[in-house]
Amino acid sequence: MDRRWVVFVCAAVAQLVVFLGAAHPFISEDALEGHGSTGRSLLQAKTNCPINFEFMNYSIITSKCKGPQYRVEPCCSSFKEFACPYTDELNDLTNDCASTMFSYINLYGKYPPGLFAYECHDGKQGLNCTAYLNDTADTTSSAHTVRGLFPAVGAALGVAVALLSHLK
Template sequence: MGFERSCCFLFFFLTVGLASSSPSTHISYDALRVQRGRGLVEKFYVKNDCPVDFGKEDMTPLTSKCRGPHYNPLTCCTGFKQITCKYLPLINKLNNGCATGLFYHVNRRGGYPDGLFDQICHDDPQGLSCTTVLGRSNGNKGRN
């Protein structure tokens, strides 16, 4: 009985460890919350190790479709994912400045209110799912 119990605990911890170490397919809600409040103002005071210059990123998938004053969650969140899912691991790593830099440029170009995407974009408990966007972008890469 003790051996079986030990095996069950070992299996549980291995399963949890493998699940947490697998690459994420979601933009974390913590990354979305970066766009709120002083985070964008502090962008210039925080160490920025992000290798992406979001100032040069094409934001038209978002800015051409997501317009106020009544922001449609479907079109806004789809456009948002088209930009962010390409940089998923960088955006989710909160201490590198990528999420802050992304929101700074998204809000600057689109004139979006603070916290918009955090308020209107919700998929599941893990965050915003990038599986459909990543699947499409991988398919397009094969055709080039």
């Protein structure tokens, strides 16, 4: 097999791996529901959340999601606007990000337990955050900056390797 073809295939596979490793734009049902359960989670040690939810601006949710009716559209869209930039951290069930975030949401908004888990559904994969990731991602967060760079870096490396292999 021609060496250039092998290098090109390797570059394409590397690009595919980087693309598939990019952020998953959903908040899983487990992350939404896991904050209220006390069953098995007591036996599993969870790491501290790398995000400090304590001093975040919860007015995104509290200004739009108001009781006593708690209408689904404003509550769920404001929840997504707040939570979607943190999909990776919230979906990681080995840390306490989801429970910490919900604790602060409930503290500042005085919402009934499970409001967002019961009312906000987009499908089997959980809440679809595709529309919220690019618009609301915190640009000061290095986690989101790095996550956004992976596909671009992978594409640039793939093109560079392919071009270099054709020059020889």
